[in-house]
Amino acid sequence: MLNHLAILPILVPVVTAALLLLPYFSAHQTARRVLSATGFGLTLVIALALALQVQSGGQVYLLGDWPAPFGIVLVADRLSATFVVLSTVLMIGGWLYGCGRDDTQEPFFLALLHFLLMGVNGAFLTGDLFNLFVFFEVLLISSYGLLIHGGGKNRIRAAMHYVLLNLIGSALFLLALALLYSQLGSLQISDMGLRIAALSESQQWIVQSAAGLLLIVFGLKAAMLPFHFWLPSAYKQASPVVACVFAMMTKVGIYSLLRVFTTLFSSDAGQLAGFGQSGLVIAGLLTIAIAVVVLLASADLRSLVAALVLMSSGTLLSLVGVGTISTDSALLYYAVHSTLATGAMFLLVDIIATQRGNLGDRIARGRRMQHQVATGWAFAFLALAIIGMPPLSGFIGKILLLQSVTGSSWQFAFWAMLLVASLLVLIVLSRAGSSIFWRLLPGKPAVNPVSIWQWAGLTWLLASLLALVFAAEPLLQYFSAASAEFSLPLRHVKGA
Amino acid sequence: MELIIAAMIGLLTCCGVFLILRARTFAVMLGLTMLSYAVNLFIFVSGGLTAGAGAVLGKTSAYADPLPQALVLTAIVIGFAMTAFLVVLAIRARAELGNDHVDGQQPQEPR
Secondary structure: OHHHOOOHHHHHHHHHHHHHOOHHHHHOHHHHHHHHHHHHHHHHHHHHHHHHHHHHOOEEEEHHHOOOOOOOEEEEOHHHHHHHHHHHHHHHHHHHHHHOOHHHHOOOHHHHHHHHHHHHHHHHHEOEHHHHHHHHHHHHHHHHHHHOOOOOHHHHHHHHHHHHHHHHHHHHHHHHHHHHHHHHOOOEHHHHHHHHHHOOHHHHHHHHHHHHHHHHHHHHHHOOHHHOOHHHHHHHHOOHHHHHHHOOHHHHHHHHHHHHHHHHOOHHHHHHOOOOHHHHHHHHHHHHHHHHHHHHHOOEHHHHHHHHHHHHHHHHHHHHHHOOHHHHHHHHHHHHHHHHHHHHHHHHHHHHHHHHHHHOOEOOOOEOOOOHHHHHHHHHHHHHHHHOOOOOHHHHHHHHHHHHOOOOOOHHHHHHHHHHHHHHHHHHHHHHHHHHHHOOEOOOOOOOOOOHHHHHHHHHHHHHHHHHHHOHHHHHHHHHHHHHHHHOOOHHHHHO | OHHHHHHHHHHHHHHHHHHHHOOEHHHHHHHHHHHHHHHHHHHHHHHOOOOOOEOOOOOOOOEOOHHHHHHHHHHHHHHHHHHHHHHHHHHHHHHHHOOOEOOOOOOOOOO
16 A cells, blocks of 8 residues: 555545536535545645655656556655645645635535646656646646636636646647657656766757757746746736645746756756756846836735745746755745745735725725734734744745855855845835734724634644744755755666 | 658648737637647657558567657647637637737737
């Protein structure tokens, strides 16, 4: 049973989702919730078990028991297990929140969430480039459905751009795959890494252009600078739960860059070693810059948080570019922190908007909220975590980031960009917080009830952020072992 | 044969890109379909062009690379699903927004 642990984070969500499509479950709300709770709970337990199990070395799971590199493989190591746990935790937060509203509006909402979890987990676990494409499509088609969930003009308009861009992205991904296959004769990522050193001069050109295409595709997912236009409008228009779980989507791009580029263009790759690294650093830093502009220009909280997602994406991209073991472990910690923090922020913004009625999430003075104190403390907690003030996880994450680039040639550009951006986040969040919570208009609070499920979802994510602080030491050990492990090239083939 | 296939893929991509840049949902949809045809052909020939060779071992003396054929099948199926979704989304967008531009509003005429 334990040998099959690697495939279960994909199987459990897909079975749950398929069951949720049955007429019985779309008619019975309680049954639907019990089933999806079971599905999420089981996935979380499995993901945690997997994360503990891979501590004794990564696993290669041969689907259908065909020998690698001919069959399709799943690769479970510390890196993929970390992201699987992260995506499951975030989805549970979004699910709890969604039970309050989205689930009652649309019976298939929960099924789509489970399909999304399947796609995301699959993308994290696969060891095969073509299956990465397939899982990308699985998570994309669920995300299309989720994005237009709730309907409305603006949502459809944002979804149109998102869908078209991603369809073009998929076409480019396939082109890159075909180019790589024609030169390397394999699509298993670690096997490709083995073969890449033996290429002739003329073949290297083709592989380079394919890698450039892959950079575009993953950059599109991660909202890297020239391809970031979809992110602010999509995240602003999506329903709050969807925006929360979409905080994971940019990390899929980051993970793919990390996995594919580190394996393909490792130090063993000869001439092609380190392909695209400096480009990534520059694009990442510029993404932070553009995120700051979006941040300063945002008149409502949703676009503000979307800018924060863009900023964390830029930070992570530039760290992928620097690409040493210490930056990679800092990157993992920061990725986990920023995903949970921005996800929770999207939920909190919706709680604020619900209570303020017509005023919504605009950064403007309003009357006192019904749950003013609880909302205010949650906002202060998340703001401190995102800015990077001690003692919360953002502080640990940012210190690690700054330390990890010390000594690299990018140190000063990176420090300057990150510190200035953090200062501006501090200013913008203080301004937003003080005008929403302190500069109140006189009058009785409006009564717009916030459901207990909404608080539950937010609390779950806040608790996981706290866990990130208290368990910082063992987690950091895990992450540095993870980055040492996946930076070792070609381990998977030998392990098979 | 290489030249014909390459020219065909190039032509399809060309038409696809042109249609996508028309920025009207129906044209964009056709453009994406053409682009995916081009991509599918490209995947199909990525294992090398061989004439008269079987895909199954033991039937003929020469055999073609079977993997791109499997890949292209998957890509075609996924492409169909995505196109179907896009058609529905485009119809919905036309109904909700009242026009078929991908931005959801008619562009301003240049003066």
